[in-house]
Amino acid sequence: MAQAAPNTEKLDEHLLEIVRALHGAVKQGVAHLGEPKIVDGAIVDCEEILDVIMAGDVEAWLSEAVA
């Protein structure tokens, strides 16, 4: 079998957490579409989570995962 690339497992776990957090925020917002405070908060959460992913600082993610 091939040797896995370094941090394959850690990156996978980190991204899975990110995806779950995003889905959680989306579900929260969709479930409360009639309540502006909750839905706005959910959208802010989505923006914050996506900002981290779009920045793509993989080294920082992985070092946090180790810590």
Place this chain on the structure above:
Amino acid sequence: MPGGTPTGLRPAPASSWWCPGQIPPTRGTIYPRLTPTRKRFDEPVARRTVQMDAMGQSRPAESSTIFREIGGPHLYVERMLPAAPTKLDQLIVARTAAEEIDHFRKVARVAGDLGTDVTFVLSQPNEKRFVDAFRGIITTWEDNAVFGFLIDRIGRYQLEEFYDCSYLPLQRILPEIVTEELGHIEYGYNKTLELLSKGDEEKERVQNAVDNWYVRALDMFGRSGSARAERYRYWGLKRRTNEQARSDYIKEVNPILTNLGLKIPDPLKGRRYL
């Protein structure tokens, strides 16, 4: 339906959007694989694929179709998440991005287990992306809608190529990814339809978006007569040649555009890969 034969100007059912996990129905003609034996591999063929890419490219992993998944969110998240017309649309943009990030995660895991690190894709600027359509940024809602309708469909086409492929770890991750891509296509189609109902001025803006993305979509299938695509077929990783897949896409998309009352752009104008 946006994912198959058009049946008129009706919104596509959102059946797959909130219920991922089903295996989508096979669409269009099934092309036989070039390899006569359907041997299944847990490693060697896909590993050779990565090595072959490495021979001729400075960024080997990125040049392969299966490693391009993170491209979409970098195009639309920054401007479209805050600018989407309703709160629900904002949330759906976020959900779409979440699904695309998850697609990247799954494919990065397959590559990583083979010893290929594709994390560089997460931090490189859009203008350096391998696929031309993923460079730049989406700034209008019309572009965002048509992108889902036309470009996510390319994702579906390319992923369907790997159905029943010879590398099991890749085959295993496909059904859920393709189901989610079908949701993105439906959403793009429905938003396009919604925009077209707003009158001539909006229709012109949608047509401009179609003119932009249609040609890029055709280019995304790659060059006709590609030697690499031929090797993928030989190894049992893909079914169709680039030109067969492009031709099928045209046959599927053109009637949908016509039904929407949109003009079909010149398929050769502005093309980079013929």
